[in-house]
Amino acid sequence: MDSPKYFEDFHPGQKFLLGEYELTKEKILAFARAFDPQAHHLDEDAASRTLLEGLSASGWQVGAIAMRLCAEHLLNHTHAAGGTGVEECRWLKPARPGDILRLEVEILAVSPHPRRPVGFVKMAWDLFNQREKVAHIVTTPIIARRDAAA
Amino acid sequence: MDSPKYFEDFHPGQKFLLGEYELTKEKILAFARAFDPQAHHLDEDAASRTLLEGLSASGWQVGAIAMRLCAEHLLNHTHAAGGTGVEECRWLKPARPGDILRLEVEILAVSPHPRRPVGFVKMAWDLFNQREKVAHIVTTPIIARRDAAA
Numbered sequence: 500m501d502s503p504k505y506f507e508d509f510h511p512g513q514k515f516l517l518g519e520y521e522l523t524k525e526k527i528l529a530f531a532r533a534f535d536p537q538a539h540h541l542d543e544d545a546a547s548r549t550l551l552e553g554l555s556a557s558g559w560q561v562g563a564i565a566m567r568l569c570a571e572h573l574l575n576h577t578h579a580a581g582g583t584g585v586e587e588c589r590w591l592k593p594a595r596p597g598d599i600l601r602l603e604v605e606i607l608a609v610s611p612h613p614r615r616p617v618g619f620v621k622m623a624w625d626l627f628n629q630r631e632k633v634a635h636i637v638t639t640p641i642i643a644r645r646d647a648a649a
Numbered sequence: 650m651d652s653p654k655y656f657e658d659f660h661p662g663q664k665f666l667l668g669e670y671e672l673t674k675e676k677i678l679a680f681a682r683a684f685d686p687q688a689h690h691l692d693e694d695a696a697s698r699t700l701l702e703g704l705s706a707s708g709w710q711v712g713a714i715a716m717r718l719c720a721e722h723l724l725n726h727t728h729a730a731g732g733t734g735v736e737e738c739r740w741l742k743p744a745r746p747g748d749i750l751r752l753e754v755e756i757l758a759v760s761p762h763p764r765r766p767v768g769f770v771k772m773a774w775d776l777f778n779q780r781e782k783v784a785h786i787v788t789t790p791i792i793a794r795r796d797a798a799a
Binding site: 551555590 | 687689705721737738740791
C-alpha cells in the first residue's frame with residue numbers, strides 16, 4: 500500500500516473502482532428496523548404490493564454502503580478529515596437482497612480551504628449492482644494538505 | 650391517531666416537530682464499524698486529534714436518524730411509497746454521544762406525478778440537538794394520492 504494520499508494527490512477526472520459489498524435480506528431488515536421502519540423496507544409481503552415491487556434497502560442504507568466502500572478502499576488511505584455534506588443523492592433503482600454493490604468514484608473538483616490546512620475534494624459516487632446503476636451521489640470530503648504538513 | 654394522510658393533505662409551509670432520538674457512543678461506534686470505518690467515527694483518542702475535536706457520528710448516520718424520526722412519526726402515518734433521493738444534505742455541527750436529537754420538518758413544495766397515482770412532497774428536515782442545528786436535509790418522499798384511491 501502506498502503512503503496515505505494528501506489533498507494535492509487528487510485531480511478532476513481521476514477515477515477509482517471500489518468494491519464489493521454484498522447486500523442481504525438480513526442487512527436490509529436490520530437497517531430498516533433501526534433507521535427506516537417503513538413497510539417497503541421491513542416486510543416482504545407488504546413490499547411486494549408497493550411501487551417498489553418487493554423488498555428494497557432504505558435509500559439511507561444505500562448511501563451508507565457507498566460511504567463504506569469509499570471509506571474502506573479510498574478515504575482510509577488518505578489524510579481524510581470529515582466532510583460537510585452531500586450535494587446530491589439520487590436513488591435510481593431499488594437495491595435488493597442478493598445485490599453485489601460496487602462503487603465508481605470520479606473526482607469532480609478540488610479547492611483548498613481558505614484558512615485551514617485542508618482542502619475540499621468534490622467527488623461523484625456511482626453505485627452499481629450486477630445489472631445497473633443503483634445510486635448517484637455527489638459529496639465533498641475534506642482531506643489534509645501536504646503543503647501544510649510539510 | 651388520525652387516518653393515514655394522502656398527498657393532498659400536504660401543503661407548502663406546513664411544519665411538524667418530531668422527536669426524540671438519543672445518540673450514544675455505542676450507536677456511533679456500531680454504525681461506524683458497519684458503514685463508515687474512519688478514525689474520527691471509530692476511535693475516541695484519534696477523534697480528539699482531528700478537526701472534529703472528538704468522537705462524532707458519521708454524516709450518513711445523522712441522515713439515517715433524521716429518516717428514522719420522519720418515518721416513525723410522520724411517513725408511517727401517511728400512504729408513503731418511497732422516495733427518489735436527497736436534494737441536499739448539510740452536516741452543520743458534529744453529532745456527539747449524549748445528543749438528544751429532534752427533527753423539524755417543513756413542507757416546501759408538492760407536485761403530482763404526471764402519470765402515476767402518487768405525488769412528490771418536497772420537505773426540509775432540520776435536525777437539532779439540545780443546543781444547535783446539526784443537519785439540514787432536503788428530500789422528496791412519494792405519497793399516494795387520495796383522488797386516485799377514490
